[in-house]
Amino acid sequence: MKLPTLLHGGRIHSQASSDATAMAVEGDTIVWVGQDAVGKALYRDAEQVDLAGAFVTPAFVDAHVHATSAGLQIEGLDLAGCGSLTECLDAVRRFTTANPGALAWGQGWDETKWPEGRPPTRAELDVAAGGEAVYLSRIDVHSALASSALIDRVHSTRDAVGWSADGPLTQEAHHHVRRAAQRSLTASQRRSAQTAFLRRAAANGIASVHECAGPDISSAEDLSELIELSTVEDVPEVIGYWGELNAFETAKELGVRGLAGDLFVDGAIGSRTAALCAPYTDRSDTSGALYLRADDIAEHLVGCTRAGLQGGFHVIGDAAVAEVVEGFALAEKVVGAHALSAGRHRLEHLEMVTSEQAERLAAWGVTASMQPLFDAEWGGAEGMYAQRLGLPRGAQLNPFSQLAAAGIVLAFGSDVPVTPVAPWATVRAAVHHRTSGLGVSPRAAFTAHTRGGWRACGVNDGVTGTIKPGAPATYAVWEAGELVVAAPDNRVQRWSTDPRSGVPGLPRLDVDAPLPRCTRTVRSGRTIYDGGSSQ
Numbered sequence: 001m002k003l004p005t006l007l008h009g010g011r012i013h014s015q016a017s018s019d020a021t022a023m024a025v026e027g028d029t030i031v032w033v034g035q036d037a038v039g040k041a042l043y044r045d046a047e048q049v050d051l052a053g054a055f056v057t058p059a060f061v062d063a064h065v066h067a068t069s070a071g072l073q074i075e076g077l078d079l080a081g082c083g084s085l086t087e088c089l090d091a092v093r094r095f096t097t098a099n100p101g102a103l104a105w106g107q108g109w110d111e112t113k114w115p116e117g118r119p120p121t122r123a124e125l126d127v128a129a130g131g132e133a134v135y136l137s138r139i140d141v142h143s144a145l146a147s148s149a150l151i152d153r154v155h156s157t158r159d160a161v162g163w164s165a166d167g168p169l170t171q172e173a174h175h176h177v178r179r180a181a182q183r184s185l186t187a188s189q190r191r192s193a194q195t196a197f198l199r200r201a202a203a204n205g206i207a208s209v210h211e212c213a214g215p216d217i218s219s220a221e222d223l224s225e226l227i228e229l230s231t232v233e234d235v236p237e238v239i240g241y242w243g244e245l246n247a248f249e250t251a252k253e254l255g256v257r258g259l260a261g262d263l264f265v266d267g268a269i270g271s272r273t274a275a276l277c278a279p280y281t282d283r284s285d286t287s288g289a290l291y292l293r294a295d296d297i298a299e300h301l302v303g304c305t306r307a308g309l310q311g312g313f314h315v316i317g318d319a320a321v322a323e324v325v326e327g328f329a330l331a332e333k334v335v336g337a338h339a340l341s342a343g344r345h346r347l348e349h350l351e352m353v354t355s356e357q358a359e360r361l362a363a364w365g366v367t368a369s370m371q372p373l374f375d376a377e378w379g380g381a382e383g384m385y386a387q388r389l390g391l392p393r394g395a396q397l398n399p400f401s402q403l404a405a406a407g408i409v410l411a412f413g414s415d416v417p418v419t420p421v422a423p424w425a426t427v428r429a430a431v432h433h434r435t436s437g438l439g440v441s442p443r444a445a446f447t448a449h450t451r452g453g454w455r456a457c458g459v460n461d462g463v464t465g466t467i468k469p470g471a472p473a474t475y476a477v478w479e480a481g482e483l484v485v486a487a488p489d490n491r492v493q494r495w496s497t498d499p500r501s502g503v504p505g506l507p508r509l510d511v512d513a514p515l516p517r518c519t520r521t522v523r524s525g526r527t528i529y530d531g532g533s534s535q
Contacts, residue, residue, distance in 0.1 A: 002027070003046055003047050004024050004025060004026045004031065004045075004046040004051060004357050005024065005025045005026075005046055005047045005049060006022060006023075006024050006039050006043040006046040006047070006049065006366050006413075007022060007023050007024075007025070007038070007049045007051055007056065008021060008022035008040065008048065008049070008051060008252075009022070009036060009041055009050045009051045009052055009053065010022070010051025010052070010053060010054045010055065010056050010477075011051075011053070011054070011055045011056065011480075011483060011505075012033060012056045012467060012469040013055065013058070013482075013504045013505075013506070014033045014466070014468055014504060015056040015466060015504060016033050016035050016466075016467070016468035016469065017034050017044070018385045018502050018505075019035075020033045020034055020467075021035055021036045022034060022036045022038075022040075022114050022417060023040035023056065023117055023467060023524060024039060024042070024046060025057075025473045026061075026523055027129055027473075028468065028471070028473050028474050028476075029471070029473055029523035030467060030468065030469060030471045030472070030473060030523040031469055031470075031526050031527070032258075032508060033132030033467060033468060033469060034470055035097070035104075035488070036287070037174075038445075041154065042289060042488065044465075045389070046136065046479040052078055053218070053221060053476065054476070054477050054478060054479060054519065055478040055479075055480040055483065055507070055516060056463050056475055056476070056478070056479070057205075057446075057450070057467070057476055057478065058109045058373070058451070058465050058466055058467055058471075058474065058476075059206060059207030059208070059450070059474045059475050059476045059521055059522070059523065060204070060205050060206045060207070060423040060450055060453070060476065061206065061207070061208045061209070061411070061413075061449065061450060061453025061454060061456075061505050062201060062206050062208070062209045062222065062413040062414050062416070062421055062423070062450050062453070062454070063126070063210045063369045063411040063413035063452070063453045063457075064212050064219060064261070064348055064371065064413035064454050065197075065201075065209045065210065065211055065212065065315060065413065065414060065415070065416050065421075066141070066416065066417060067194050067197045067198065067209065067211055067220065067226050067238070068185075068190050068193045068194055068195075068215075068218060068226070068275045068418040068422075069107060069141070069193075069218075069417050070196070070197040070200075070416040070417075071108040071192070071193025071194050071196040071197035071246050071533065072105045072185075072193045073106075073108065073417045074193070074197060075168070075193055075196050075202060076095070076104075076105055076106065076109070076111035076141075076188070077091060077092070077095045077105060077106035077136070077434070078106070078107065078111075078504070079091060079106050079107060079108040079109040079136065079450050080107055080108030080139065080417075081108075081115065082108075082109060082112075082114075082301045082324065083113070084112070084114045084115055084116060085116040085118065085119065085120055085124075085376065085418055086116075086438075088114075088119075088120060088136075089125070089127075089128040090127060090128075091106070091533055092104060092106065092125065092128040092129055092134060092136070093128045093129075093130070095250065095313070096129050096132040096134065098116040098128070098392075100132070100303075100454055101132070101328070102132075103132075103133050103134075103135065103150075103181060103184040103185070103287040104129065104132060104133065104134040104135070105135050105181055105185075106135070106136040106137070107136070107137050107139075107141070107172070107363055107417045108137075108139050108347040108417065108520070109138055109139060109145070109175065110127060110135060110270070110384075111138075112387060114268070116321060119138075119145060119167065119168055120145060120169065121166045122145070122146075122148060122166050122167075123166070123526050124145050124271055125146075125147050126148050126149075128263040129147045129149065131149055131327065132147065133147060133149040133150040133153070133179075133181075133184065133248055134146065134147035134149070134150060134299060135147075135150055135161050135177060135178065135181035137178070138271055139270065140168065140268035140269075140270040140271055140418055141217075141268075141418060142267040142268035142270070142271040142273050143168040143169060143170045143174055143271035144168060144173070144174050144177060144178065144356075145168055145169075146169060146177040146181075149305075150176060150177055153180045153278060153447055154176045154177060154179070154180045154417070155324075156176060157173050157176040157177055158173075160172040160173040160175075160176055161173065162174055163237075168269060168271070168372070169459075170271055170273050170289070170291050170416065171173035171273065171289055172265070174291075175216045175351050178216070178217075180205060181229060182218065182219060182222070185283070186234060187225070187355045189266055191225065191229065194225065194226050194229055195229065195233070197416070198229070198230065198233075198234060198235035198236055198238075199529070200281070200523045201235075201236050201237060201421050202236055202371075202528040202529035202532070203525075203529045204421050204422065204423055204518055204520070205423055205476035205478065205516060205521050206236055206421060206423060207236050207237065207474045207475075207476070207519040207521055207522070207523040207528065208236055208237040208238075208239060208453060208454070208474075208523075209237070209238055209239070209258075209413075209493060210239045210240075210241060210261070210369070210457060211223060211227075211238050211241065211261075211375045212240070212241050212243065212258075212260075212262045212314075212348065212523065213226075213241065213242055213243065213261065213262070214233075214242055214243025214244055214262050214263060214337070215243075215244055216243070216262070216264065216469045217262045220242070220250060220253075221256060222256055223242065223254055223256070223376065226238050226240070227240050227254070227255065227474060228240070229501050230265070234438060234526055234527070234528045235528055236448070236523060236528060237523060239257050239457045240254060240255070240256040240257060240312070240485075241257060241258050241259070241260045241261035241262075241312070241359055241502075242254055242256045242258075242259055242260075242261070242282075243259070243260065243261045243262040243264070243314070244259060245259075245263065245296060245299075245300065246259070246300055246303050247301065247302050248307055248309070249261055251309055251444075253308075256309075256363065257288075257310055257345075257457050257458065258304065258309045258310025258312060258345075258347055259300065259304055259309055259310075259312075260304075260310050260311055260312025260313070260345070261301075261312060261348060262314045262348065263292075263312065263313045263314060264291045264292070264313070264314045265290070265291060265292045265313045265315045265320040265323060265324055266289060266290055266291060266315060266316055266317050266319070266320035266433070267288060267289050267291075267314060267316070267383060268286055268312075269316060269351070269378075269384070269388050270378070270384055270387065270388070272286055272388065272446055273288050273289045274288045274316040274317035274320065274351075274352075274486055275287065275288040275289060275290040275316075275317040275319040275320040276288050276317045276318060276389075277318045277319075277322070277350075279321045279387065280388055280389065281295055281389055281393075281394075282387055282388055282390075283358065285535045287319065287511070288317050288319070288320075289317060290320060290323065292313070292327075293327075294324075294326035294330055295330065296327070297313065297323065297324055297326075297327025297328070298327045298329075298330035298331040298334070300327075300330065301327060301331035301335075301343070301345060302334045302335055302342060304345070305331070305335050305339050305340055305342075305345075306335065306401075309343075309345065310344055310345055310347040310374065310457070310458065311343060311345045311346075312345060312347055312348065312369075313342070313347055313348065313361065314348045314349060315347050315349060315350055316349045316350075316351045316352065317351075317352055319353075321350065321352055321353050321354075321356070321370060322383055323345065323358050323369065325343055325360055325361065326487055328340065328345075328360070328364050328366075332364065333519070336362060337364070338349050338457070339367030340365070341363070341364055342365070343365070343516060344365060344367065344458050345367075345429060346366065346367040346368075346369050346411075346456055347361070347366055347367070347368055347369065349369070349370060349371065349374075349415075349473045350370060350403070351367075351370075351374070351397040351398050352396070352397055353399065353402070355402055355406065356410060356440060358399075358402055358403050358405075358406035359406045359407075360394070361406070361408060362406040362407040366405050366408060367408070367410075367411055367452075367455065367456045368408050368410055368411070369407070369410045369411045369412075369413060369456055370400065370403075370410060370411070370413075370448075371412070371413055371414060371415045371418070371419060371426075371431050371432035371434075372398065372400070372412060372414060372416065372426050372427075372429035373403070373419035373420075373422070373425065373426055373443070374397075374415075374418075374419065375397065375398045375429060375433055375434055375435075375438075376425070376429035376434070377419060378430075379395070379397060379433070379434035379435065380395065380434035380435070381395055381397065381434075381534070383396050383434065390441070391491055395434070395435045396435065396438075397465065399438045399439065399441045400430055400433065400438060400439060400445075401437060401438050401439060401440050402435075402438065404440055404444060409452060409455050409456065410440075410444070410448035410452050411449075411452040411453045411455065411456035412426055412427075412430065412445070412448045412449040412452065412453070413426075413453070414426065415451075419478040423449055424507070424516055424524055425515060426449060426511075426516040427445040427446050427449055427509065427513070428445075428509040428511070430445035430448065431509050432509070432511060442506050443503070443506065443511050450465045450466075450529050451464070451465030452465075453465070456459065463476060472522060473522060474523050474524055475520060475521075475522050476520065476521045476522070477518070477519050477520040477521075478507075478516035478518055479516060479517045479518065479519055480507045480508075480516035480517075481507060481513070481516075482508060483504075483505030483506060483507060484505055484506065484507075484508055485503045485504075485505050485506075517531075518531060520525055526534065
């Protein structure tokens with residue numbers, strides 16, 4: 001029988017003991033938290049692990065990921081760092097030259113940050129690709145550039161909604177070429193990409209991810225392989241969601257937690273496909289695209305509620321949010337408020353939402369799965385949101401404080417490969433929202449990225465996502481500087497290190513402060529990442 005493990009000489013983030021320096025683990029469970037001297041007396045025969053001052057927290061949960069796409073970006077054509085149209089085309093040219101005959105799958109270009117202010121034309125892409133098949137999704141993954149060689153594999157693309165003879169493809173045209181690109185991947189390529197992503201997530205202190213799959217974003221085969229991978233390898237746990245209306249048999253076959261995630265009500269602001277109540281400021285001829293109506297949303301919610309599955313939707317624009325709220329209201333008339341709330345349904349992104357809408361969603365028990373790095377990347381008076389939507393409309397997105405005040409459970413994630421897996425940067429972004437008054441406290445942000453992720457997938461037992469006796473031994477060890485406690489009055493911008501507060505400290509989250517570095521991640525008592533430190 002394996003001996004218990006006593007970790008001591010550290011700083012343990014525990015609500016059960018805010019000044020704890022040690023914790024004991026037996027098998028897959030935390031059994032004790034407290035001070036070094038007591039722990040060493042109680043667990044004399046345990047395996048001893050000297051933390052040497054390291055900081056131990058519950059492991060993070062990333063509540064919205066696309067594992068295979070993220071892994072392909074890690075292993076292949078990463079365009080997120082391209083500073084111009086020319087750099088993007090040069091990257092494509094290098095990749096296709098080095099990998100003749102292979103699909104070039106790229107991700108992350110963002111023309112709003114390029115001096116040219118536009119993406120490549122198809123003619124420019126074809127020249128750079130040298131006749132190879134190329135798929136390059138925009139950073140928001142709601143539009144893509146595709147070479148003629150890839151488009152020729154699916155001739156119906158040219159007749160689909162969203163087709164452009166020269167520019168990025170959106171809506172159905174984009175879905176056609178994305179599926180063609182996916183079919184070009186082998187099982188071994190998918191496995192390699194999934195493994196690469198999961199290992200990177202573990203190296204960032206993440207022990208669980210919510211894969212938001214669906215017929216327009218990946219495939220049932222891809223999701224099944226990913227879930228199976230997480231059960232046979234020491235990698236983060238994968239909680240699966242399948243984004244397809246009323247696909248109850250598919251949900252049963254895949255064993256997913258719900259028919260939710262990227263079930264699109266609309267698109268994204270960067271690609272101008274998020275559904276708006278008023279036209280885009282920088283393109284007055286469009287208000288985006290609305291893919292589902294209230295009746296469809298209600299029918300799906302009723303079916304999921306009755307089947308005991310979580311339902312949910314991708315929703316960003318204010319017109320899409322209004323449609324979702326109406327859909328919930330219609331569903332309530334069928335199944336009742338209690339049953340609808342018990343369904344623990346969730347909404348992804350929920351970027352443009354009013355206080356009144358937030359209160360109604362809270363009454364239906366909705367969880368908001370959000371990505372604070374969206375605001376860090378595109379928020380503020382001069383960011384992409386303001387370019388697309390104008391001010392003040394473009395500075396009011398992702399109102400974390402407004403949703404929290406309404407009583408909505410927040411669950412944070414990355415939507416990787418849209419933004420990277422960087423949990424401490426995510427927590428910091430939620431605190432330092434680019435619009436004053438829309439951020440949340442460090443404690444609330446940290447909770448949303450740990451315990452909130454578990455609550456989002458229906459685990460609300462009071463211990464999972466915490467460090468206290470009886471909790472799963474799912475934690476991360478960090479090299480971190482001074483720990484501080486936010487002042488209880490949000491109007492007072494000060495910090496306290498007084499342990500008498502009874503509140504466990506967190507690292508400084510100032511914009512210029514160094515963020516913690518993960519040295520170990522443990523999932524249910526098994527190490528899934530070891531950075532090679534003394535811990």
